[in-house]
Amino acid sequence: MTGGAGTAAGAGMTAAARRIAVLGAGPGGLYFAALAKQLAPHREITVFERDAREDEFGFGVVFSDETLDGIAQADPAVFAAISTEFARWSDIDIRYAGQVRTSGGHGFAALDRNRLRAILQQRCAELAVDVRYRTPAPPVEQLSAEYDLVVAADGIHSATRAAHPDTFRTELDARDCRYIWLATDRVFEAFTFIVEEFDFGVLQVHAYPYSPTRSTFIVEIAEDAWRRAGFEAFAARELAHGESDEESVNRCADLLAGHLDGHRLIPNASRWIRFTTVRNASWRHRNVVLLGDAAHSAHFSIGSGTKLALEDALALAAALSEQPTLDGALAAYEAERRPVVESTQRAAQASLEWFETVGRRTGQGIDQFAFNLLTRSRRVTYGNLRARDPAFVDAVDAAVGGSPGVPPMFRPLKLAALELRNRVVVPPLATFTSPDAQPSAFDRAQLTAHALGGAGLVLAGMTAVSPEGRATDRCPGLWSDRQEAAWTELRDAVRAVSDTPVGLQLTHAGRRAATTVPGPDGIGRPLAEGWPLLAASPLPWDADSPTPHEANEVQLAAVTADFAASAERAARAGFDVLELQFGHGHLLSSFLSPLTNHRTDHYGGPLAHRLRLPLEVLAAVRAVWPAGRPLLVRISAADWAPGGTTEAEAVAICRALADAGADALDVSTGEVVSHQRPPYGRGYQTPFAELIRAATGLPTVAVGAISGPDDADSVLLAGRADLVAIGRAHLHDPLWTLHAAADQGYTGPGARWPEPWRAGSRKPPGPGADRVAPRLHLLREPAPPVHRRWLPVRAEE
């Protein structure tokens, strides 16, 4: 190999980084050393590697097209060398329940990890990087004193992090599943996921080809199934350095023989491990900087460890040339890489949780299961998959009874006796415009706008069942004749312009009552002149909040009666749907969560007792609410705080609510305690809707940061929920649903434009929409085939 961009030694090269020590000759360390030397050949770069040059660990590494573009630009010599070795394909095969489904158009390239290292080793040798094999790195303090810059590319178990724990503040999240990294001489033709059910539980395999003769084959299994399968006993045996757990390998080969076609499993220091997500609060300490797995890890199911390490190397080498000072370069490197890494880690987290809980979906048919698997990280969506391989998405659509050309969000749903024309819900969105507790002109305007905006169901915001149940002093109620008359008038006014079903959410805000209108953080502060609060236990919301009264049985009976009376009023007012607020720390929620219910009577303690009041309220409401009209219950399925409601409890709560007559569950999370730490992010609450739907069989509403129509379609087609609630996006654009239809080219009955607005039902052309691109190529390149498989001509054939 020769050349590269060696002459590009930037004039602005960071003078302070002349002597660089690199810990670890993995892909990250070697690639960084090569690039940094290439950019500034006068640098002295020493790489310390404890293993021998010829030591070979690992199997294949896999890249997406995007990473390859970066490598191609940065070092064409390395790119040319690795390109010749790539196994390339575009398909993903999903093998499940004795069947296979294939999704095309993805674009993968993989090669032997040891060939990648060999190519990078050779590149370093050409560039005169001093790589010292069989040389454990000297202590980092010593290196830090002797060198201008120390790059810690010493892998997932990095000892460097331990040298400065207060700066790096490493967080290690060891997960529940066990996995074992293997190869096979069965050459798969595509990325292959195998999900196989056994009497001990589910076994899954992530396999992909990486050469004409080998595939990577990672076997993964949940901890309890791993024990039941007998792997624990094998793993208990002491293994020497580099030795493999042969008994486990043999058992995997037996169990998965049907997928190996007579081929072997090939171990290399292979043993059961737990995947650990590594996060560091900072990646740098003075002149020491973390790179690759030392800085961060991301679950192998999205195949990104080596990719991230190489991208880090590229960014760090570039920053050293672009920034005038070392400090500035390290800061720029971290600033550039951290958001990319965190985004990848979020996707990897969703993906690893999907595999940890794969048993939730094993009741699905193969088509929906395959779609669910492919969309697990939320990065791949309905729209992406449709663009890549329309036939695959059509087949999934057909398998779940969808009609061609109708996006999942525009399919009808029957809830109780109510027909919804599509799957979009406007969730309760309080307007805080009712100082007199009467529904306001703004409530009327908002509900009208949303009813005209195309959603299948619109819910009015939280409405109190009693004066002391108002969350703020600007919330409406429904406890008086006057309020009932006003709600009736409002409901009639909306119906006069739209037949969209409209529902109402009833609540008693409990210890969260008597606050100001929420500020930008979404939380109200205690009113200066509030009113006495009622809760399961006398625990204030936070240090600034008043202590609520522990509700006595007389008060609880009154609460139940209030809910029933308001429900009757809501029915008379003409609401089509009723939602009971049993989440978000309101009164009923305070009974359900162990964090807020410390009672010792039969309304507290075990879950069956904590459920007593919510079930009494639900029964009382069900008795008066008309049978054909849907009754929804909103819950907080997680508290996001230690000791809070567990997943098993959330399921048990929902089963009890289903038995007591709820028609659907609106699955939210959090807001139960003020010290919560939710992992906010796109669709972060959706897994709970999926959990509860699978466990109860009841329709669920998924809600929370479902960011766009594509996410909504993905959630629905994957069977994670039956309805999607889109909140803030409907405040941004009350016609969100109709616009989603226009964007997807859908004009059917699931998205009915108000007749007077029909002329606007097509998206107006934007600037440049009338521009027609001229021909740019003499001969057009044919579109790449949707399905490309790895079909090497093997030497022996």
Ligand SMILES: Cc1cc2nc3c(=O)[nH]c(=O)nc-3n(C[C@H](O)[C@H](O)[C@H](O)COP(=O)(O)OP(=O)(O)OC[C@H]3O[C@@H](n4cnc5c(N)ncnc54)[C@H](O)[C@@H]3O)c2cc1C
């Ligand atoms: C043994 C092994 C096998 C793997 N197999 C695969 C695979 O088949 N497919 C895949 O996609 N990914 C695999 N991975 C994961 C993937 O390679 C990593 O995500 C990626 O290599 C990250 O690169 P890195 O350079 O940050 O760290 P690593 O590749 O882990 O490199 C770190 C290097 O630092 C060295 N080191 C650590 N401490 C010291 C010290 N004190 N002194 C000197 N040297 C030190 C280690 O020996 C190692 O060579 C494997 C990782 C390992 C460690």
Ligand SMILES: Cc1cc2nc3c(=O)[nH]c(=O)nc-3n(C[C@H](O)[C@H](O)[C@H](O)COP(=O)(O)O)c2cc1C
């Ligand atoms: C202004 C506003 C008012 C809200 N009012 C209520 C409410 O009255 N009752 C309720 O249960 N949730 C309420 N929520 C929460 C929403 O119903 C929804 O769960 C949340 O906004 C997450 O969905 P999104 O990410 O699509 O906005 C409110 C949210 C906002 C932004």
